[in-house]
Amino acid sequence: MRRVGLRVTGIVQGVGFRPFIYRLAEKHDVSGWVLNDDKGVYIEAEGQKSVIDDFIVGIRTEAPAMAVVENVTVQEMMLRGETGFAIHQSPAAKVRNALVSPDIAICEDCKREVLDKTDRRFGYAFTNCTNCGPRYSIVKDVPYDRPKTTMGTFVMCADCQSEYDNPMNRRFHAQPNACADCGPRYCLLDRTGNVIAGDPLKGAHAVIMQGGIAAVKGIGGYHLACDAKNEDAVAALRIRKFREDKPFAVMCGSMLAARSICEISADEEKLLRSPIAPIVLLRKKTNCDRVLAAEVAPGNPCLGIMLPYAPVHYLLLAKEDVWVMTSANRSEEPIAFRDDDAQKRLETIADVFLVHNREIYSRVDDSVMRMVQGAPYLMRRSRGMAPAPIRLAKKSISVLACGAEMKNTFCLTKGSAAFVSEHIGDLANQVTLRSYTGIIEHYKHLFEIKPQMIACDMHPGYLSTQYAHDLASAVLPLVAVQHHHAHIASVLAEHGEMDKVIGVAFDGTGYGDDACIWGGEFLFADCKSYERFGHFSYLPLPGGEKAAKEPWRQALWVLYLLYGDDLAAHQPEFVHTLPKNWQLLVQATKVGLNAPLSSSAGRLFDTAGSLLGIRNINHYEGQSAIELERLAAGALGDVLPYEITEKSEIDFLPVFRVLVENQTQRTRSELAMSFHKTMAAAIVEMVQRMSRITGIKKVALSGGVFQNKTLIDCVAARLPDEYSMLLNRKVPPNDGGLSLGQAAVAIANTKV
Numbered sequence: 192m193r194r195v196g197l198r199v200t201g202i203v204q205g206v207g208f209r210p211f212i213y214r215l216a217e218k219h220d221v222s223g224w225v226l227n228d229d230k231g232v233y234i235e236a237e238g239q240k241s242v243i244d245d246f247i248v249g250i251r252t253e254a255p256a257m258a259v260v261e262n263v264t265v266q267e268m269m270l271r272g273e274t275g276f277a278i279h280q281s282p283a284a285k286v287r288n289a290l291v292s293p294d295i296a297i298c299e300d301c302k303r304e305v306l307d308k309t310d311r312r313f314g315y316a317f318t319n320c321t322n323c324g325p326r327y328s329i330v331k332d333v334p335y336d337r338p339k340t341t342m343g344t345f346v347m348c349a350d351c352q353s354e355y356d357n358p359m360n361r362r363f364h365a366q367p368n369a370c371a372d373c374g375p376r377y378c379l380l381d382r383t384g385n386v387i388a389g390d391p392l393k394g395a396h397a398v399i400m401q402g403g404i405a406a407v408k409g410i411g412g413y414h415l416a417c418d419a420k421n422e423d424a425v426a427a428l429r430i431r432k433f434r435e436d437k438p439f440a441v442m443c444g445s446m447l448a449a450r451s452i453c454e455i456s457a458d459e460e461k462l463l464r465s466p467i468a469p470i471v472l473l474r475k476k477t478n479c480d481r482v483l484a485a486e487v488a489p490g491n492p493c494l495g496i497m498l499p500y501a502p503v504h505y506l507l508l509a510k511e512d513v514w515v516m517t518s519a520n521r522s523e524e525p526i527a528f529r530d531d532d533a534q535k536r537l538e539t540i541a542d543v544f545l546v547h548n549r550e551i552y553s554r555v556d557d558s559v560m561r562m563v564q565g566a567p568y569l570m571r572r573s574r575g576m577a578p579a580p581i582r583l584a585k586k587s588i589s590v591l592a593c594g595a596e597m598k599n600t601f602c603l604t605k606g607s608a609a610f611v612s613e614h615i616g617d618l619a620n621q622v623t624l625r626s627y628t629g630i631i632e633h634y635k636h637l638f639e640i641k642p643q644m645i646a647c648d649m650h651p652g653y654l655s656t657q658y659a660h661d662l663a664s665a666v667l668p669l670v671a672v673q674h675h676h677a678h679i680a681s682v683l684a685e686h687g688e689m690d691k692v693i694g695v696a697f698d699g700t701g702y703g704d705d706a707c708i709w710g711g712e713f714l715f716a717d718c719k720s721y722e723r724f725g726h727f728s729y730l731p732l733p734g735g736e737k738a739a740k741e742p743w744r745q746a747l748w749v750l751y752l753l754y755g756d757d758l759a760a761h762q763p764e765f766v767h768t769l770p771k772n773w774q775l776l777v778q779a780t781k782v783g784l785n786a787p788l789s790s791s792a793g794r795l796f797d798t799a800g801s802l803l804g805i806r807n808i809n810h811y812e813g814q815s816a817i818e819l820e821r822l823a824a825g826a827l828g829d830v831l832p833y834e835i836t837e838k839s840e841i842d843f844l845p846v847f848r849v850l851v852e853n854q855t856q857r858t859r860s861e862l863a864m865s866f867h868k869t870m871a872a873a874i875v876e877m878v879q880r881m882s883r884i885t886g887i888k889k890v891a892l893s894g895g896v897f898q899n900k901t902l903i904d905c906v907a908a909r910l911p912d913e914y915s916m917l918l919n920r921k922v923p924p925n926d927g928g929l930s931l932g933q934a935a936v937a938i939a940n941t942k943v
């Protein structure tokens with residue numbers, strides 16, 4: 192006989208872990224007990240020696256789907272000779288080390304019950320169990336217990352209570368457990384807040400199928416929903432939401448409906464069906480723009496699709512339905528999640544409001560992913576993922592990294608855990624800034640973190656930087672991390688990479704250490720430091736920040752560099768598309784008036800798009816680049832001439848010359864693909880030069896430009912076999928991953 196104390200850490204609370212241990216103990220005839228505490232799960236187990244071994248193996252191999260077992264430590268103990276196995280009460284928390292599970296998509300068992308006419312949960316939109324349902328979004332405090340969630344106001348009926356109390360039941364200690372008799376419920380309101388009689392779900396479905404727009408309160412916030420096949424409805428949503436042509440994501444009622452409009456590989460299907468249930472960017476089938484309203488994702492080769500992930504979605508959408516499901520906000524405001532606020536902000540957008548009476552404590556947007564180079568790649572890390580920590584290679588002091596300005600997240604570290612927040616959004620307005628500081632406080636409290644160091648971007652104008660300075664104000668050490676160093680460090684941190692690498696950081700904009708705007712950077716870097724080896728040649732941004740929204744500005748300057756004052760004679764068609772007083776801009780830029788220098792690779796994509804006649808104005812970040820990628824799809828293209836100066840600056844003027852002078856000999860698609868291939872060729876040539884000097888064979892790619900799958904594929908195809916390519920896999924390559932990189936740099940620069 193043998194008795195052991197087992198400490199299990201990871202995501203082991205709120206995921207059915209104790210009933211699982213109970214059943215595992217019964218199966219192996221092990222006696223003892225299990226409890227949740229502030230560090231995770233603790234077990235004492237006694238039984239035959241061989242049986243205890245199997246029991247320990249089973250903890251890892253048979254754990255519930257949503258559990259993440261990070262560690263099992265075993266301690267030998269004196270035999271006690273007790274009989275039976277018990278689930279003990281949780282002791283009161285002293286130090287908080289337990290993790291909070293992210294919100295989990297409805298499991299197969301719950302789905303079956305909700306759709307089964309004979310089940311007592313038939314049609315109940317808040318069905319959940321220990322394997323699925325809301326978690327982080329309803330948690331007010333830890334440890335994770337019902338009174339500390341927004342379910343605390345609902346008292347369980349006798350049936351629910353008996354499920355909750357039964358260790359053999361799937362709902363044993365399922366904190367949000369509820370049924371139609373005792374739990375939250377939906378109701379349908381009109382614009383003025385009056386209740387519309389009848390079944391609220393059927394009512395909302397009818398409104399949508401008749402071309403209306405519904406605001407739907409779900410797990411992490413409100414969605415705006417309309418029929419994606421209805422041109423008028425989608426057009427109305429765009430107008431009311433002030434959103435010109437940024438793609439909408441859709442929810443498909445079934446896998447079959449998704450398959451009818453997009454190409455879906457086995458890996459992509461797995462992502463769609465995963466407990467995260469993210470929006471997956473999928474390649475449109477040729478009929479997609481015929482079946483769906485063209486306005487859903489105009490000019491985009493991909494469509495963001497998700498499957499129903501909350502019971503309400505299964506009850507709301509018929510199998511063949513395809514609905515636009517977009518975050519309920521006006522452009523650039525955070526997603527609405529509080530009821531009064533939503534009603535007020537959305538009354539001019541939605542025709543009806545499908546609301547429920549369970550409070551959403553934390554808003555979480557849908558996560559967005561795509562498959563790149565054979566593995567999931569994140570565009571947005573939020574619902575289903577936050578606040579699960581990312582593990583760092585080593586334990587360290589606690590750092591608060593404040594993130595960037597766009598697509599903001601922050602990162603709090605504790606020990607070896609890096610808690611990267613859910614997607615917060617653009618910090619450019621006070622509303623988002625308030626929610627940002629609120630969420631930081633919430634995380635500090637939930638995970639009991641007292642930061643000993645603050646990290647932020649070098650950009651003095653970022654609100655996150657100003658917040659960092661206020662917070663640090665001489666009490667805490669503050670580290671300002673260069674933007675592109677942080678991008679590369681985010682890759683290194685999530686891969687646990689300690690060696691120096693060749694870092695390629697391409698994005699739209701980031702504050703450089705020479706006061707120029709960087710964005711096409713080649714760095715030798717580890718987490719501690721970086722050395723800038725080379726970059727794209729500086730070009731002025733005519734009109735400053737406006738140049739990012741209006742690609743014609745830099746395109747015009749490129750033409751001036753190519754043709755001088757004769758540019759109108761050389762490129763009459765392009766000039767024809769410009770505002771009347773374009774010459775003023777050339778004059779101003781010549782004398783350096785409001786024309787900051789930039790090495791941004793993102794702007795080069797914009798410029799190429801403008802010169803190829805794709806667009807002169809971006810309505811959303813990266814639009815021109817996305818449309819350039821679409822244009823390139825399927826074309827062959829070849830590498831165009833570019834130059835690398837002796838100062839390791841890449842000059843793309845010769846590339847742009849070919850783009851404007853070859854539009855009659857080659858198709859625009861070929862030229863668009865050529866641009867991608869040329870960018871990849873320049874990257875690989877620079878990497879090889881850097882490798883020749885140092886012998887480094889590891890290449891890390893990060894920054895928003897690397898959301899472009901075509902570019903990554905071109906680089907991967909050209910990069911010789913002896914190199915290894917590291918990509919972001921746990922955080923996005925865009926500024927959403929920046930906070931992790933900032934934290935990693937801060938940690939690498941401490942002596943602890």
Ligand code: ZN
Pocket residue numbers: 297298299300301302319320321322323324
């Ligand atoms: Zn379930």
Ligand code: ZN
Pocket residue numbers: 347348349350351352369370371372373374
């Ligand atoms: Zn009940």
Ligand code: FE
Pocket residue numbers: 674678698699700701894895925926
């Ligand atoms: Fe960036």
